[in-house]
Each structure stands twice: as structure tokens, then as C-alpha cells.
Amino acid sequence: MSTKREFDVIIWGASGFTGRLVAEYYLNTYGLDGELKWAMAGRNQTKLEEVRKGLGNDNIPLILADSHDTASLNELAKRTKVVCTTVGPYAKYGNELVAACVENGTDYCDLAGETQWIRRMIDKHHKAAKEAGCRIVHCCGFDSIPSDMGVYFLQREAKHHYGEYCYHIKMRLKAAKGAMSGGTFASMNNVMLEASKDPEVKKVIFNPYGLNPQGEMSGPDKPDMQSVKYDSDLKAWIMPFIMAAINTRVVRRSHALKSYPYGKDFLYDEAMMSGKGFTGRAKGYAGLLTLGLMMAGKPGSWYKNTINRFFPEPGEGPNKAEREAGFFTFSVIGRMNDRTLVAKVTGDRDPGYGSTSKMLGESAACLALDKKHLPKMCGVLTPSTAMGDALLHRLEEKAGLGFSIEP
């Protein structure tokens, strides 16, 4: 890839809820003429100008590119080292941009949590991206950075301190505060719509190894948890975690891309802690019921349309005060032959937007500025396989994430 590009990072989708937050984060963290050269892109000049005005800096470069205009996407990909995209649902708007980045040897990162679409990108572009020497990195937000980098961190520490890897890791969301945006809700609805129309999509979504390389899409892990259970490590009740559907696939893909260093029988699962005692158990069942109501109903049905009214529209999401009051804490419990090692992963803003915009922004900055320190791997990758220690460092230094081993 040529290093003589006009920009380090272009944020495509800067007029949307999350894209605007990434731009704001860049302006506050890197300024405009500092070590990171960046620009905002979108399909609507007026909206981009409004965002720029809101950020209070008229000098932020603006670029027009529409998902329906391949030439504009190629031009975008040629001008920058990295495209950081928040234009979603990705399954609707993302195909041509990934193709343009591979075509031009441009690194890429996004917030896609749409398993079926990521599968399509792997099948279509992994080999070509490897040959082009670029990194296509999906899932650089709350799904799936805490999981993927949490496992990476715990295994690194296990190997370093005890000379062996954990053979079983359990990721448990212990506490979180935040809300959903309209864009995320639209993306979730689109996954359900595609799954209702195409049994192949369903197969990929429900396969625990749905993002593994072709020919390696099986292993010892069972489908994601669907009930309320007691976790003896936490001494608390746990319930299904909606993001497990993407996070577990990303962690397993990372393992497969590294040729199974933790062993072919490595086990991984995710769940959410609902609390201790009778109240924890009752909260678990209440959470399960809420999840069931959210996922039930055929797309387009009266029930689904009624439920949809309770969720935000694209472009809407939690306000600044809500984002700043938000946080998340995971426990990553690793079993080794003669001990259990526990890591804590934390974030200092709401998971979906305040923290996600910083995680995505730092992923793009890492791809653009830390090239020399990145693992020598190209293709359609995961955050940990594409960026490893360099990303871990940035997340802790700049993005408000914490990774530590519990005493």
C-alpha cells in the first residue's frame, strides 16, 4: 500500500449518530493538524456542513461519497490510508466500500455486528485483501472489542505468567449502563429480515463457528446460552447476552486465524450476570422475557411494527449526559490446568456510543499510525488479529478502556 495518501483516516458516515461522535473524538483528541490527518465523508454536503458547524471547526475537510456511487467510493479509498465507516446497516450499504478498499489496498474498520454480512465479506474478499496487503477489520465497537481484546489480554497474561494458555474462557458482562441508537436498531432488524427470508443466513447466524475460515466451521462450543443459569465462579445468576451472537464468533475467528494456539478443544462462551440470590434469578427471567419480546414477531407484522415504535429512529441515540453517565464492566474467567485466572475489562462511557466511538476511532488511528507495530497479517481480520498489542495500548491510553488481572 502506498503511504503517500492525503489523509490517515476518513470517517464515512460522519453525518450519522455514531460517525459524528467519532469526528468529535478526533477533534478533541488529535486536533486537525496534528499527528493524525483526517476528514469527514458522507452522502449529503449540507448535513456534513451542519456537523462541521456543530463541531466548531470550519477547516475539517469534507468529502462526498454515496454507497450507490462506486466511483465516489473508489476515490474515497484512494485518498486515505484507512476508511473508518459508520454507514449502516452494513449489509445494505457496505458491500461496495469494502470492495473499493480491497481494490485500492486501503485499510478499513467498521462497527458491523451483522454476522451474515461479515461472512459474505470473508468469502468474497479475504484472499484478495491478503494479496493486496490490506486489513479489513469488522466489529471495532462494543461488539466485539471488549470480548476479542479481553480474551487476547487474558491469554497473553496466562502465557506470560504461567507458561500456558487457558483452555476455557467465560466472558461475563457484570454491569453496564447505556441505550441503543436508531442505526443499531435498524441493523438488528435487517439481520432478522434477512434471516426470515433466507435459511442460509439463519444457518450462518446460529453456527457458533459461523465466521471461521471455510472448512473450519465446527468445534466443541455449543450454541449460545438461551436460559437462566447459576454461575458458580461468580456465585450469581446469569442470562443470555444479546451481543454473544457476534462476539463469540469473532473470538473464535481470531483463534482460527492464529492457527489455534489455545488448542482445538478451546471453549468460549458469553453471558450477562443478572445478580445474586432470588432477586438475581428473577431479574434473569425478566431479562429473558424482554429479550424474547424484542426478538419475537415476523418482520413487517403488526406486532413487530408496534414494538418498533418504542425504539429510536436512524440518527437518534443517547444524549451527552447519558453517554457520560454510562459504563461497562466484564469479568473474563479463564481456566487453566491448576488455576483460574480472572481479568477485568472496563469502559468509562456508555457501551454503544460514548465508548464505541472511541474504540472505533482508536482502531482506525492504530491501523493508520502504528503500521510498524501491527501483526504481519492481512485479509478480513478481527481487531485482535489485525492490531494486537498496539490496539490494546491505545484503548488503555486514550479510549478509556481498562484491562487488568484480578488479584
Ligand SMILES: NC(=O)c1ccc[n+]([C@@H]2O[C@H](COP(=O)([O-])OP(=O)(O)OC[C@H]3O[C@@H](n4cnc5c(N)ncnc54)[C@H](OP(=O)(O)O)[C@@H]3O)[C@@H](O)[C@H]2O)c1
Ligand atoms: N457495534 C457496535 O458496538 C455499534 C455501536 C453503534 C453503532 N453501530 C452500528 O453503526 C451503524 C451506524 O449507526 P448509527 O446509529 O450511527 O446510524 P445512523 O445515525 O442512522 O447513521 C447512518 C449513516 O449512514 C449514512 N448513509 C445512509 N445511507 C447512505 C448511503 N446510501 N450512502 C452513504 N451514506 C449513507 C447516513 O447518512 P445521512 O445522514 O445522509 O442519512 C448516516 O451518516 C449501524 O450499522 C449500527 O448498527 C454499532
